[in-house]
Amino acid sequence: MLDRMTRSKDPVGPGLAALAGLLADETRAAFLLALLDGRAWTAGELARHAGVAASTESEHLGKLVAGGLLTEERRGRHRYVRLADARVAQLVEDLAAHVGPRPAERPRTLRESGTGSAMARGRTCYDHLAGRLGIALTDALTGRGLLRQDTGFALTDAGVRWFGGAGISLERTGRRPLARACLDWTERRPHLAGTAGAALCRHALDAGWCVRIGSDRAVRVTPVGERAFADLLGIEATALH
Known part of the structure; x- marks a missing residue:
């Protein structure tokens, strides 16, 4: 037995x-x-x-x-x-989203408080954008018919053309999906990951639309980025901060 x-x-x-x-x-x-x-x-x-x-x-x-x-x-x-690899990053981020922030825990220092606020505004999640910035971009892509969320995350044909028109390469390697939902641990909503999310993040940093803050994952949108996101996706600057 x-x-x-x-x-x-x-x-x-x-x-x-x-x-x-x-x-x-x-x-x-x-x-x-x-x-x-x-x-x-x-x-x-x-x-x-x-x-x-x-x-x-x-x-x-x-x-x-x-x-x-x-x-x-x-x-x-x-x-x-x-x-x-990206699979490990997805595992860690998904587990962090499952745990979520602990409201009862207060920052111990002013610097800790500032870091937490900056991370919530905008950050990198391995190789794509997250926080309120990531959600704003995802919502704008969805609202313009460039990204579908009703049957899982998927770029539409118009979305693929949008990336090309914006000069953002969608070169695919391996079996990674073109678009994937990643649950945001601060916003509790999915943001864009996958090949498209990584390409958008990489281009935003290379083009100076976003810059990293210190040694943490936090990023902020620059004035150049504000203009680019307004022109390309109609996002108001207030939604990016």
Whole structure:
């Protein structure tokens, strides 16, 4: 009887338990959330971000790399790490959206309060735009018939042409969907991800429509971006901040 029960176990179970174990640590969770900015961080930068010692940081990073959530690259004396791929980013962001912000927790410092406000206004979610900025862009694309949300996220033919007309390349690689919904953990609504979301974010940063703020994921729209989003999507500046 016991042998039959052992054989009938779902083979995915051990892997799922191991993954859950990797995420069940506040320091490792802090590392993964920081790396949602899509960039490579040094081990020292992550240690300072999470407020842990170098020895502690090394142990945690080793586990995340071994578990396939991070990839690493050594350049001279520095060890750089980044999220392994877009699937890992989606997993982390989806879990963060499921948890959501904790209203009972108040910022401990003025800087912490400012960082939280900036992240809510606009940020990168791995390689696409999120926060109120991401929602404003998604709503504008939908309102103009460029993006459909009624049967899942999908660019319309007009949407594909819009990206081309705006000079934003939609070059597809691998099996990544052209458009995908990503639940925004601050707005509690989906914003645009996938190839189109990544292309829009990349173009916005390269063209100077948006700029990063400090070392966090927060971004802000520039005056150039305000004009571009108004011309291309009819978005008022007040909706972008």
